[in-house]
Amino acid sequence: MALEPCAEDSVKSLNNELPVLKERGQREVFCGLTGIVWLHRKMQDAFFLVVGSRTCAHLLQSAAGVMIFAEPRFGTAILGERDLAGLADANEELDRVVDQLLSRRPDISTLFLVGSCPSEVIKLDLAKAAERLNQRFFPGVRVLNYSGSGIETTFTQGEDACLNSMVPGLPGGDQPELMVVGSLADIVEDQFRRLFDRLGIGPVHFLPPRRASHLPPVGKGTRLLVAQPFLSETVRSLLQRGATLLPSPYPLGIGGTTAWFQTAAEAWGISQRHFTETITPVVERAKVGLEPYAQILRGRKLFMFPDSQLEIPLARFLATECGMELVEVGTPYIDRLLLGQEINLLPGGTRLAEGQDVEKQLDRCRAARPDITVCGLGLANPLEAEGMTTKWSIELVFSAIHGYDQVADLAELFTRPLERRSRLTV
Ligand code: SF4
Numbered sequence: 533m534a535l536e537p538c539a540e541d542s543v544k545s546l547n548n549e550l551p552v553l554k555e556r557g558q559r560e561v562f563c564g565l566t567g568i569v570w571l572h573r574k575m576q577d578a579f580f581l582v583v584g585s586r587t588c589a590h591l592l593q594s595a596a597g598v599m600i601f602a603e604p605r606f607g608t609a610i611l612g613e614r615d616l617a618g619l620a621d622a623n624e625e626l627d628r629v630v631d632q633l634l635s636r637r638p639d640i641s642t643l644f645l646v647g648s649c650p651s652e653v654i655k656l657d658l659a660k661a662a663e664r665l666n667q668r669f670f671p672g673v674r675v676l677n678y679s680g681s682g683i684e685t686t687f688t689q690g691e692d693a694c695l696n697s698m699v700p701g702l703p704g705g706d707q708p709e710l711m712v713v714g715s716l717a718d719i720v721e722d723q724f725r726r727l728f729d730r731l732g733i734g735p736v737h738f739l740p741p742r743r744a745s746h747l748p749p750v751g752k753g754t755r756l757l758v759a760q761p762f763l764s765e766t767v768r769s770l771l772q773r774g775a776t777l778l779p780s781p782y783p784l785g786i787g788g789t790t791a792w793f794q795t796a797a798e799a800w801g802i803s804q805r806h807f808t809e810t811i812t813p814v815v816e817r818a819k820v821g822l823e824p825y826a827q828i829l830r831g832r833k834l835f836m837f838p839d840s841q842l843e844i845p846l847a848r849f850l851a852t853e854c855g856m857e858l859v860e861v862g863t864p865y866i867d868r869l870l871l872g873q874e875i876n877l878l879p880g881g882t883r884l885a886e887g888q889d890v891e892k893q894l895d896r897c898r899a900a901r902p903d904i905t906v907c908g909l910g911l912a913n914p915l916e917a918e919g920m921t922t923k924w925s926i927e928l929v930f931s932a933i934h935g936y937d938q939v940a941d942l943a944e945l946f947t948r949p950l951e952r953r954s955r956l957t958v
Contacts, residue, residue: 550875550884552866557889560838561864561908562926563682563958564649564690565591570930571694571740574715578643578744580606580634582680583626583658584648598726607633622656623664630665634673642744644694647679654681657664674701674745686864688762688841688929691715695740698747699769704741705749709797710736711775713767714760717932718742724783725933727793730810733800739766750775757796759783759934761874762841764867782874783934784842784942785849789872791862809938822853825943828950829939830855835902837911838862839887839925846906846928848877854943858882859900862893904950921953 565588568580580730582588591607609629626645634640643665645658664676669675677683678693685693695713703792710733721738728736737748754775771777780795781788790811797807834856836843839856843863850856861878862885868875875884885893890911897905899919905915905922912922933942952957 535746535954548586549882550878550882550956553883555885555887555889555892557887557892559686559838559864559888559890562687562887563649564593564680564693565646565682566687566926566929567680567690567694568592568606570648570715572850573693574742575642575740575744576605576742577639577695578605578644579633579637579640579642580646581630581645582608582648583653583818584608584646585650600717605953614796618803620915621651623661626656626661627665630675634669639675641758642648643669643673643675644697645675645677645678645948646694646928647681647689648815649681649683664875676701686841687926688760688838689864691760692763692765694768696761696769698744699750699766699773702747702750702773704751704773706751706753706774707749709749710734710754710800710870711748711750711754711756711889712736712738713758714741716759716778720932723937727810728796731793731800731802731807733796733802751918752877753800755796757792757872758870759792760842761845761848761867761870764870767870777869779873779879781848782845784845785853786815786822786939787853787877788845788849789818789934789936789939790815797838804957806852814876814936818939821940822943825940825947826854829943831857832903832950833857833859833900834868835897835900835903835905836861836863837890837893837905837907837925838864838885839906840929841865842928844871844874844878846885847882848874848944850946851879851882852877853939854946856946859902860885860893860896862886862888864888880914904946921949 533928559917565582572580589610592606625825633671645662647658658677662675665675676697681688725736728734735790739748749771750773754773756767756770756775756777778795778799781791783789829844834850836847841864843861846862851858860883866886905920906925907922909924912924915922927945932938
């Protein structure tokens with residue numbers, strides 16, 4: 533099927549000559565507030581205060597419903613009718629909510645004010661509000677701000693905006709250090725730390741840190757190894773602080789994880805022999821775990837709608853390690869700085885789509901009849917009703933999927949919907 537460019541110059545070539553279909557139309561993606569769901573688990577002394585509407589509160593509560601069993605580390609300051617009367621009122625109201633919160637919760641070391649879409653929130657200057665509150669609560673609490681608005685951010689860009697807001701506050705440091713950039717499940721972070729230790733790579737810091745008050749240093753000696761492909765702004769801000777980027781594929785799948793560690797090993801001058809000896813046992817174990825799932829996925833057709841920004845590395849894993857056939861790989865945006873290495877590993881002829889025009893994309897998807905479609909929640913139900921098998925992309929962001937020990941779990945996330953569908957059709 534031919535690509536249908538929707539604007540002039542909409543098909544451009546990347547370094548490996550893969551055509552990219554650029555689309556700008558109606559989008560079906562979550563907003564950046566969603567990132568709070570995993571970020572609040574990661575930074576245990578931080579609090580995320582969304583300045584927003586009831587819709588924002590509902591999104592967070594339904595996306596993070598499990599939190600009702602734990603002490604919440606996020607909330608919504610809902611701007612109501614009364615606040616529309618004037619900005620002065622809205623600022624006073626915000627200060628009052630923050631006062632209440634911080635007097636009740638002395639464990640909070642960092643407070644993120646998170647902006648949203650409603651026009652009354654857009655009019656509020658949250659950067660100024662953060663500055664004002666910082667003067668009041670310094671040094672006990674640091675107040676930062678970023679936007680999670682659906683107008684400015686998609687799904688995972690919320691994490692980028694959050695981490696980017698932390699960069700100016702990172703202490704300086706010129707020592708040779710590795711900074712892993714991107715939120716990882718604690719279990720994955722622990723595994724990675726052990727492997728870096730065994731390889732002889734260090735000191736290693738993680739951004740975000742487990743405690744928002746334990747900020748990693750950044751400076752001329754800092755090498756950045758990026759763990760999530762959606763951190764464009766954060767990486768650029770860190771580069772401006774003097775850090776150097778180690779371009780690499782992402783630690784998704786066995787091949788991606790090996791390439792990721794290899795990149796760091798080369799930067800630290802680790803011998804190939806020591807590298808191979810260290811990783812071989814873990815790689816062999818991961819291969820054994822992956823094989824039963826790869827058998828199910830081999831030869832199946834995959835269609836990915838743009839949503840999480842993880843699509844390109846996941847497509848590379850599913851094609852090269854699980855033998856899936858890529859029909860279309862959609863992604864919200866392509867940042868060549870962070871995705872160039874991954875795109876080079878995609879099979880020749882892969883159809884890449886950047887941005888979205890959802891109706892056109894649905895037509896292409898229906899015409900291709902893929903075995904599995906990865907998409908957001910809003911598209912999954914209608915496609916399932918049409919007899920198609922879907923995988924919710926949001927689950928990929930909420931699950932621990934990075935690294936060797938998670939490879940089988942990652943593949944299983946794709947075999948599960950296929951098995952569910954085959955049970956339904958028996
Ligand atoms: S899209 Fe806008 S209004 Fe809706 S939940 Fe996200 S920030 Fe709130």
